[in-house]
Amino acid sequence: MEITAQEFKHCNMIKIKGRVDSATAPQMAQAFESAANAGKYKLVVDMSELEYMSSAGFRALLAAQRESKKFNRGEVVLASVPDRIREALELAGFTELFKTFDDDLTAVGHF
Amino acid sequence: MRTVQFAAKFEFLDEIREYVGEIARASGFGDKDVYNIQLATDEAASNIIEHAYENVTDGVVEISCGMKGKELQIVLIDHGEPFDPSEVPLPDLKADLAERKIGGLGIFLMRKLMDEVHYHSNADKSNVLTMIKRKG
Numbered sequence: 001m002e003i004t005a006q007e008f009k010h011c012n013m014i015k016i017k018g019r020v021d022s023a024t025a026p027q028m029a030q031a032f033e034s035a036a037n038a039g040k041y042k043l044v045v046d047m048s049e050l051e052y053m054s055s056a057g058f059r060a061l062l063a064a065q066r067e068s069k070k071f072n073r074g075e076v077v078l079a080s081v082p083d084r085i086r087e088a089l090e091l092a093g094f095t096e097l098f099k100t101f102d103d104d105l106t107a108v109g110h111f
Numbered sequence: 112m113r114t115v116q117f118a119a120k121f122e123f124l125d126e127i128r129e130y131v132g133e134i135a136r137a138s139g140f141g142d143k144d145v146y147n148i149q150l151a152t153d154e155a156a157s158n159i160i161e162h163a164y165e166n167v168t169d170g171v172v173e174i175s176c177g178m179k180g181k182e183l184q185i186v187l188i189d190h191g192e193p194f195d196p197s198e199v200p201l202p203d204l205k206a207d208l209a210e211r212k213i214g215g216l217g218i219f220l221m222r223k224l225m226d227e228v229h230y231h232s233n234a235d236k237s238n239v240l241t242m243i244k245r246k247g
Binding site: 019021022023052054055056058059062065066069084087088091092093097 | 121122124125128142143146147149150153154157160161202204205207208209211216217219220223224
């Protein structure tokens with residue numbers, strides 16, 4: 001798994017590449033925590049190059065959404081969610097907790 | 112059925128997914144089923160590592176995988192503390208953000224993604240989790 005962060009005027013984008021499981025989810029959770037600690041509560045998660053995510057990743061997303069929504073009308077949204085991952089998120093009832101966008105640009109424009 | 116022993120550590124989840132994925136693909140399952148079989152196995156193995164082998168550093172999980180007639184069988188055996196996934200309450204998927212429970216999600220996915228999930232804890236301290244995925 002590889003994480004890159006990018007700053008926009010009204011939000012921050014966190015791109016997660018590769019595979020997120022119990023081994024790598026803590027690193028992803030850390031990226032969300034760093035953003036929150038820096039006062040960034042409006043986050044786009046770019047999943048375009050995400051290959052795999054287990055429930056360990058879902059839990060990290062849920063924690064990030066809770067943290068973000070506490071402050072300054074913050075929110076975590078998901079962009080370019082691959083089909084397999086979208087299906088698992090739907091099964092877990094997560095698509096009701098996160099707005100999803102077809103591409104980065106629309107997601108960034110949401111804020 | 113092929114059987115492989117894995118060290119019960121999160122670092123080996125990648126290899127565990129590859130192992131069951133290869134067999135599922137070779138047995139004729141499509142991309143979507145292969146992904147879901149890998150996800151269910153990952154969740155099962157993660158639970159064993161996290162719960163059955165809590166505080167154990169040299170645990171082993173033995174995974175057998177293969178076709179039996181028209182169904183793929185995956186059997187995970189560990190020698191840790193008994194941990195019956197069927198006793199874990201299902202998460203409330205309608206709960207809102209604040210109420211949403213963080214646990215139980217992996218087990219929920221396992222049950223949803225596979226056709227059958229069985230658990231048996233033996234007196235000799237071996238725990239056997241069997242998951243079945245049917246073709247088509």
